[in-house]
Amino acid sequence: MDDVESIFTKHFANNDRKKTMKFLRPQRQRESHMVTFFGLFTGCFVSLFSVYAILAHLSGIFRPNSERSYVETVYPIFSVFALLSLHLFMYGCNLFLWKGTRINYNFIFEFQPSTSLKYRDAFLIGTTFMTSVVAAMVIHLLLRASGFSPEPC
Structure with missing residues (x-):
């Protein structure tokens, strides 16, 4: 999981970990x-x-x-x-x-x-x-x- 996060951060989020976590972590549906x-x-x-x-x-x-x-x-x-x-x-x-x-x-x-x-x-x-x-x-x-x-x- 750490490797996927680092690869995504490097190639798709321009080394922005906060942006990576925004995309990779599931968003909770509003109840x-x-x-x-x-x-x-x-x-x-x-x-x-x-x-x-x-x-x-x-x-x-x-x-x-x-x-x-x-x-x-x-x-x-x-x-x-x-x-x-x-x-x-x-x-x-x-x-x-x-x-x-x-x-x-x-x-x-x-x-x-x-x-x-x-x-x-x-x-x-x-x-x-x-x-x-x-x-x-x-x-x-x-x-x-x-x-x-x-x-x-």
Whole structure:
């Protein structure tokens, strides 16, 4: 190892040992908490969606003789937010594949490299948004099941 360091210092770093060590020693990757939060929000989304499916089944929303106003009113509203989350997820997939194929999308779309979204950022925003949408759906279903409904105008 000492021989490799001395040869590299002599031929590639112009006898600068500090520069040699900068190239030869592995750089530590900066730890990110985004992976933790992405996993947290994904787990919350799955559990909330399971709770919503169970509550919807127990309240009988999907039975043929149940009132159609809930499905006709609430699902179009929440589907808009789900569509936005789907677009964020697809954008994150594009960023991930562009990074894997080494396409310089920052240059193509004229983004600043320091402020552009990375694929993990896009996935985190999408899962956070979808978790909040499903949480709102669960809260709405719980309020509806407890008999709380706004007075019609």
